[in-house]
Amino acid sequence: MKVKITTPSIFKFLKILKKIDINLKDLLGKADIAEDIEEKQEQLGMELFTLLLENIDKAEQDIYEFFAEILQISVDEYKQLDVFSEVLPVLSDYTGWKDFFTRLASLEKSLKR
Numbered sequence: 001m002k003v004k005i006t007t008p009s010i011f012k013f014l015k016i017l018k019k020i021d022i023n024l025k026d027l028l029g030k031a032d033i034a035e036d037i038e039e040k041q042e043q044l045g046m047e048l049f050t051l052l053l054e055n056i057d058k059a060e061q062d063i064y065e066f067f068a069e070i071l072q073i074s075v076d077e078y079k080q081l082d083v084f085s086e087v088l089p090v091l092s093d094y095t096g097w098k099d100f101f102t103r104l105a106s107l108e109k110s111l112k113r
Contacts, residue, residue: 003090012065028105
């Protein structure tokens, strides 16, 4: 499996945040205390994962669709994967998270206007 995040993936992710009542500005602001970009990315990743797990009942199908899309597999295939041995290692090895969070941050800045 290979991760591929596209612009539509970002919009799908924003839809999930809205469904689980997470404010993008608040989420991105939680990582502002980090000293470096890698630490900030790690904080955001852990925060996102925790929030998604805590609120999965509010957007379960959307979450399946988002992760299936970025892993380039079907939703049915995604549902059969072991999250700890098959999904998390692939997601944690993905080097494009910086770009993903940069795009989210730029959206957040445009929301402030």
